Amino acid sequence: MTSQPIGTPGAECPSCGTTLEGKFCSTCGEKRVFTADFSFRKYLREMFEHFTHFDSKLLRTLWLLVSKPGQLSVDYLGGKRKPYVAPLQLFIVVNILFFLFYGQSDMLAPRFEYVYNGKTRDWSGQLVKDQIDTYAQEHNISSPQAIERMDEKISRYTKAGLYFYIPLLALALMLLYYRKYPYYACHLVFTTHWFTFFLFFFGFFAPLVVWTLKIKEAPLLMVLFSMLLPYVYLSQKRFYGQTWLPTAIKSAVFMIFLGFFYLVYREFMLFLTLYFN
Numbered sequence: 333m334t335s336q337p338i339g340t341p342g343a344e345c346p347s348c349g350t351t352l353e354g355k356f357c358s359t360c361g362e363k364r365v366f367t368a369d370f371s372f373r374k375y376l377r378e379m380f381e382h383f384t385h386f387d388s389k390l391l392r393t394l395w396l397l398v399s400k401p402g403q404l405s406v407d408y409l410g411g412k413r414k415p416y417v418a419p420l421q422l423f424i425v426v427n428i429l430f431f432l433f434y435g436q437s438d439m440l441a442p443r444f445e446y447v448y449n450g451k452t453r454d455w456s457g458q459l460v461k462d463q464i465d466t467y468a469q470e471h472n473i474s475s476p477q478a479i480e481r482m483d484e485k486i487s488r489y490t491k492a493g494l495y496f497y498i499p500l501l502a503l504a505l506m507l508l509y510y511r512k513y514p515y516y517a518c519h520l521v522f523t524t525h526w527f528t529f530f531l532f533f534f535g536f537f538a539p540l541v542v543w544t545l546k547i548k549e550a551p552l553l554m555v556l557f558s559m560l561l562p563y564v565y566l567s568q569k570r571f572y573g574q575t576w577l578p579t580a581i582k583s584a585v586f587m588i589f590l591g592f593f594y595l596v597y598r599e600f601m602l603f604l605t606l607y608f609n
């Protein structure tokens with residue numbers, strides 16, 4: 333009993349019922365099982381290959397994402413998908429990695445500690461202060477303790493909230509480039525890739541900038557956002573294929589939208605945390 337397929341020639345695919353030919357089902361892609369597949373050695377090798385294969389796929393995908401802005405989305409839309417990790421899967425993996433490195437991120441979430449002590453200029457600064465003091469009184473704890481509780485909570489909300497960026501930014505791009513791709517899903521693919529890079533950039537590159545330039549919150553954000561500009565320009569140019577002038581204008585509009593959305597998002601997160609206790 334070696335290497336005989338379980339299904340004899342002309343057998344049906346166990347998953348979808350199509351008549352089988354070759355190693356894979358031509359309709360649903362189900363792999364044909366052979367008796368030899370059940371040997372323990374083969375089983376171990378397959379498990380191992382599954383993981384190393386994903387690792388090399390992930391590295392290849394990340395490398396393309398960083399080295400050739402926009403190319404990953406072009407490939408995905410063009411149907412070259414097997415060599416790379418799919419967009420949402422990629423985003424989720426990078427998201428998990430990001431928060432493994434950062435339990436709490438000062439970059440993406442406002443900290444009540446800073447807002448309370450007036451280290452950041454938030455629109456809601458005074459309001460936040462009053463709310464925290466009231467909360468501390470009501471719960472019979474000190475203000476620093478209240479701040480600590482809120483900071484824990486806001487970092488949890490912010491992690492979940494990150495997923496809202498993608499559909500909203502895709503909508504902005506759809507408005508900017510509706511003639512190029514009339515389907516929302518195309519912009520969604522591009523935005524998912526782009527936002528993955530954004531997280532990658534903030535997670536692994538921004539700390540280097542902070543460390544070397546030693547700058548604080550407000551100017552830091554300006555520096556980081558302007559460093560993102562070349563990537564935004566290049567990826568939009570490659571993906572949407574317009575000439576340099578409209579691409580430059582649309583990149584700028586996109587960045588303004590992103591900055592504005594980021595500010596609104598910060599305040600929204602502060603309020604969400606304060607009022608859902």
Ligand SMILES: [Zn+2]
Nearest residue numbers: 345348357360
């Ligand atoms: Zn099938």
